[in-house]
Amino acid sequence: MTAHPILVVEDEFLIALDIVAALEQAGVAVAGPASTVSEALATIERGPLRGALLDAHLAGEPAGRIADALAARRIPFAFVSGYGRESLPPEHRQARLVRKPFTDQDLLAAIAGF
Secondary structure, eight states, X not given: OOSXXXXXXXXXXXXXXXXXXXXXXXXXXXXXXXXXXXXXXXXHHHOOOSEEEEESEETTEESHHHHHHHHXXXXXXXXXXXXXXXXXXXXXXXXXXXXXXXXXXXXXXXXXXX
C-alpha cells in the first residue's frame, strides 16, 4: 500500500470513528474524517490521496460535488450508504457501493483496488 491516505467522508460521528478504526487497524493511512462537503473538498485540494470512502449524503447535502472532484482528479472512491444506488448522484451510480451496516472486511474490500 502507498503512504497516501484514504479520505473518509462521513457526517455521523460514530460511523466515521468505525471506518477510521477499521482502516487504521489494517495499517491504512487516513485523511479526515470530513463531515461536510466543504471539509471534504478542502482535503481533496490539499491531496494527494490514494482514494476515498464517502457517505452519499452529508447532513442532507448530496455528495455529488465531492465525487465530481475526486473523479476529475482520477482518485478512486466508493460510497458508503444505507441506501441503494438510486440514492447516489446519477453520474456516479456505477461507483463502488458499501452498504450500511458494513463490516471491516467490506471496507477493506472496497479500497483494495485503490
